[in-house]
Amino acid sequence: MTMIRLCAAAAAAALALGAPALSHADWKPTKPVDIIVHTGPGGGNDLLARAVVTMMEQEKLVPVRMQVLNKPGGNGAVAAAAIAEREGDPNTLGFITSVWLAGPLTTKEQKVTVYDLTPIAQLLKEPAVFAVRADSPYKTLRDFIEAAKAHPGALKQSGGSITSRDNIVREQLEHATGAKWAYVSFPGGGARLAALLGGHVDIMVIEPQEAGENVRAGKLRVLAQISEKRLPKWSDVPTLKEAGFDITPTPQIRGVVAPPKMPAEAVAYWIGRFEKLHHTASWKKYVEQNELEDAFLPGQEFEKSMQETSRELKEQFVKAGIKVVR
Amino acid sequence: MDILAGLMQGFQVATTPTALGMCMLGVVLGTVIGVLPGLGPPATIAMLLPLTMKLEPTGAMIMLAGIYYGAKYGGSTTSILLNVPGESSSVVTCIDGYQMARKGRAGPALGMAAIASFIAGTFGVVALMLIAPMLARVSLAFSSPEYFALMVMGLAMVVLLAGNSLVKALLAMLVGLWVSGIGTDLFTATSRFTFGTVQLLGGVDFVVVAIGLFALGEVLGNMEPADPPKMLPVPKGLRNLLPTWQDMKRCRFAFVNGSVIGFLIGVLPGAGATIASFISYGIEKAVSRHPEEFGHGAIEGVAAPEGSNNAETGGALVPLLTLGIPGSSTTAILLAALILWGFKPGPLFIQDSPQLFWGLVASMYIGNVVLLILNLPLVAVFAQLLRVPAHILNPLILGVSVVGVYASGSSMFQLGLLALFGLVGYLMRKLDYPCAPMVLGLVLGDPMERALRQSLMMSQGSLAILLRPIPLTLLVVAAALLAVPLFRKSNALRVQMLDREEA
Numbered sequence A: 001m002t003m004i005r006l007c008a009a010a011a012a013a014a015l016a017l018g019a020p021a022l023s024h025a026d027w028k029p030t031k032p033v034d035i036i037v038h039t040g041p042g043g044g045n046d047l048l049a050r051a052v053v054t055m056m057e058q059e060k061l062v063p064v065r066m067q068v069l070n071k072p073g074g075n076g077a078v079a080a081a082a083i084a085e086r087e088g089d090p091n092t093l094g095f096i097t098s099v100w101l102a103g104p105l106t107t108k109e110q111k112v113t114v115y116d117l118t119p120i121a122q123l124l125k126e127p128a129v130f131a132v133r134a135d136s137p138y139k140t141l142r143d144f145i146e147a148a149k150a151h152p153g154a155l156k157q158s159g160g161s162i163t164s165r166d167n168i169v170r171e172q173l174e175h176a177t178g179a180k181w182a183y184v185s186f187p188g189g190g191a192r193l194a195a196l197l198g199g200h201v202d203i204m205v206i207e208p209q210e211a212g213e214n215v216r217a218g219k220l221r222v223l224a225q226i227s228e229k230r231l232p233k234w235s236d237v238p239t240l241k242e243a244g245f246d247i248t249p250t251p252q253i254r255g256v257v258a259p260p261k262m263p264a265e266a267v268a269y270w271i272g273r274f275e276k277l278h279h280t281a282s283w284k285k286y287v288e289q290n291e292l293e294d295a296f297l298p299g300q301e302f303e304k305s306m307q308e309t310s311r312e313l314k315e316q317f318v319k320a321g322i323k324v325v326r
Numbered sequence B: 001m002d003i004l005a006g007l008m009q010g011f012q013v014a015t016t017p018t019a020l021g022m023c024m025l026g027v028v029l030g031t032v033i034g035v036l037p038g039l040g041p042p043a044t045i046a047m048l049l050p051l052t053m054k055l056e057p058t059g060a061m062i063m064l065a066g067i068y069y070g071a072k073y074g075g076s077t078t079s080i081l082l083n084v085p086g087e088s089s090s091v092v093t094c095i096d097g098y099q100m101a102r103k104g105r106a107g108p109a110l111g112m113a114a115i116a117s118f119i120a121g122t123f124g125v126v127a128l129m130l131i132a133p134m135l136a137r138v139s140l141a142f143s144s145p146e147y148f149a150l151m152v153m154g155l156a157m158v159v160l161l162a163g164n165s166l167v168k169a170l171l172a173m174l175v176g177l178w179v180s181g182i183g184t185d186l187f188t189a190t191s192r193f194t195f196g197t198v199q200l201l202g203g204v205d206f207v208v209v210a211i212g213l214f215a216l217g218e219v220l221g222n223m224e225p226a227d228p229p230k231m232l233p234v235p236k237g238l239r240n241l242l243p244t245w246q247d248m249k250r251c252r253f254a255f256v257n258g259s260v261i262g263f264l265i266g267v268l269p270g271a272g273a274t275i276a277s278f279i280s281y282g283i284e285k286a287v288s289r290h291p292e293e294f295g296h297g298a299i300e301g302v303a304a305p306e307g308s309n310n311a312e313t314g315g316a317l318v319p320l321l322t323l324g325i326p327g328s329s330t331t332a333i334l335l336a337a338l339i340l341w342g343f344k345p346g347p348l349f350i351q352d353s354p355q356l357f358w359g360l361v362a363s364m365y366i367g368n369v370v371l372l373i374l375n376l377p378l379v380a381v382f383a384q385l386l387r388v389p390a391h392i393l394n395p396l397i398l399g400v401s402v403v404g405v406y407a408s409g410s411s412m413f414q415l416g417l418l419a420l421f422g423l424v425g426y427l428m429r430k431l432d433y434p435c436a437p438m439v440l441g442l443v444l445g446d447p448m449e450r451a452l453r454q455s456l457m458m459s460q461g462s463l464a465i466l467l468r469p470i471p472l473t474l475l476v477v478a479a480a481l482l483a484v485p486l487f488r489k490s491n492a493l494r495v496q497m498l499d500r501e502e503a
Helices: A002-026 A044-058 A074-085 A099-106 A141-150 A165-177 A189-197 A208-216 A264-279 A281-289 A299-320 B002-014 B017-035 B041-052 B057-082 B088-102 B106-139 B144-156 B166-180 B206-223 B245-250 B252-267 B273-287 B300-323 B329-340 B354-387 B390-409 B412-430 B436-458 B463-467 B469-502
Strands: A033-037 A066-070 A092-097 A118-125 A128-133 A156-159 A182-185 A203-206 A220-226 A253-258 A293-298
Touching: A033 A044, A033 A074, A044 A066, A044 A092, A044 A118, A044 A264, A044 A281, A044 B041, A044 B329, A066 B041, A074 A092, A074 A099, A092 A099, A099 A299, A118 A264, A118 A299, A128 A141, A128 A189, A128 A208, A141 A165, A141 A220, A156 A165, A156 A189, A165 A182, A165 A203, A165 A299, A182 B436, A189 A203, A189 A208, A189 B300, A203 A208, A203 A220, A208 A220, A253 A264, A253 A299, A264 A281, A264 A293, A281 A293, A293 A299, B002 B017, B002 B106, B002 B354, B017 B041, B017 B057, B017 B354, B041 B057, B041 B329, B057 B088, B057 B106, B057 B300, B057 B329, B057 B354, B057 B390, B088 B106, B088 B206, B088 B273, B088 B300, B088 B436, B106 B245, B106 B252, B106 B300, B106 B354, B144 B273, B144 B436, B144 B463, B144 B469, B166 B436, B206 B390, B206 B412, B206 B436, B245 B252, B252 B273, B252 B300, B273 B300, B273 B436, B273 B469, B300 B329, B300 B354, B390 B412, B436 B463, B463 B469
Parallel strands: A033 A066, A033 A092, A156 A182, A156 A203
Antiparallel strands: A092 A253, A118 A253, A118 A293, A128 A203, A128 A220
16 A cells, blocks of 8 residues: 555656656757857857857757847947847857956946856867967067066067956966066957067967967967966977966856746757757867867856856956956 | 969869859859948858858858958949948948939949949959068058058048038047047946947947938938939930040049059058048049049049959958958958868968969959949949939938848947937038048047057057157158148138239
């Protein structure tokens, strides 16, 4: 008697638990999916989103068409607001970068932040390298730092906005060593590299892929890499720690978010799709070609990673004297 | 010899049926998106990027490049016919192109735009082929101080864009400079003049302002009088619509000017087609024997900027293909496409992939010929649009403007801005303020401020950095430009005095 009851109870419990799990697996998008990005066509996130669309298509992972929607402006603020407007919509995704975490820290106007959205998955970490011209007198990062110490403010680094990773690493190095050099902001990566190649600045933080071609052509020399461990193609270049600088650079991350209050089964579906994508051959090839770091993290863990990054960024901004508004 | 062999190889690649087909497809698509305001090459090429993964890379690159330079041909169409700039680099074309259309000379204006585009576009390809690697090295000498001086020279062009009053032109330019300052500051990450709104954090898109000032302002102005000004009739027959031999002779210098200026500015990763078109227009007016005709339908005012924005394409490909440095959003997408296809853009690209480079160069010769053949008969079709009566044409312009702005950002806020700047344009017309200087200030303000601040960061605050040879020369030219009206005025006074003395 009790035995049967127990069995029945167990069966009921199994049903109760199992039924929703079954419906999770059942949800599929039926309408074209919009991917909102914060740059115009040709920006880093736009190109990543389009590459992901292509791979999803090639690997037949999503049954509907996916299209990229550009909402540029305010370092992600406009895009974040556009995603938040689509509350509960299971057919909208957004691609974020560390810029989305830095933006709200310095911008009062921004009302919607990435934490108002639903985290789906972290996809990538972007490593970078310190490069100088091939004819530069600096053979190691230590050489550069010593020269900067000897002539404070005379050496120059080209980079993006002062809230970008390029500047944060500089600030960290300056703090650790007492050296001082100037930081010149340029809006595009092309202009930054042109300034270095033309001899107008002395050093820059550059993407490994871009640096590689210039090293091969004998135009640049790479002094150190900004990543946790040595990248496969740069096995002879030391990381910052190995070069003797005890600093932990804040990682540059890229990931996927969704509108607030997206239904749980849709969230589970999208996490599953991106997890699957990260195991495909096309994804591995993409990561290798662009010399990125595969860093998949699902939903909640992604949110934790973002919170950690935000906290580190804020700490660095305060140290660097950048006005922080929240 | 190397170049000849390379070109032979290139034509072998570019004349295969597939490559020819891709080239045609690219330039036709380019012309169409050029004609449509709002939809530009960056958005189109980005949309097509996933499709190209299934294609053979050389053919795909030929097609994407076709879209890029094809759009420059189409961009002038709505500028001339409707006063709605089709691409940002065709804003200047509105000034004289639309005035020509109002005088019944839409045909020659459209035809001249196509011919100038062909000549300068071909020049750009020749220059890309012959001197690309050498020029790329020279372009690296150009940095922030040089850019600052270039932008100052561009701003000095305001005296050439001024209508009756230099003071009004300068005021309009200052408003343009202020509007360009709206948004997030690159150097300090602080927001300026955003009035607490998120949408203004990214700044004000200059295409929205240009369409508002030119197109909407014009429509509002046209609707006001009870008896609207009649457009002069458009003649029939393609032969009567094309530019005459006289027109061609008048534009001799404009072809050279547009080709050289467009290419040189294109090579600089920090400038662009819009700036090139403004500067070549200014130069054209400065050296013209009849500057008073500019702004009232001078055909050189169409030929110079339309030529320069086509030569710019060849120039912009120089840093992309020889250094792996993109200068605009379109070239940034082409760079990403090359990486996706497995190429390695950078200093060794031409050496590593001669087939792609020479195939592309050869296809651009073919593409420019195709575009000329395609665009000249289209003149007859487009010119007939002006037969449409005003009560249909005005709403049409309004519709095209609204759709164009919405297509580029799908944002209601942008439409609000469009309406606002339309109203501003209308008031400026009523009060006799010229619109072009305001657009000039808006285009140049941001890069000029940036370049100056970068220069001062490089020099630890010393203005002496602006005294390097290139910036100094450009600044002297700017000063000379500004002095011209003063000189003219004093000269006029002197003549008056002499007359009086004689009397």
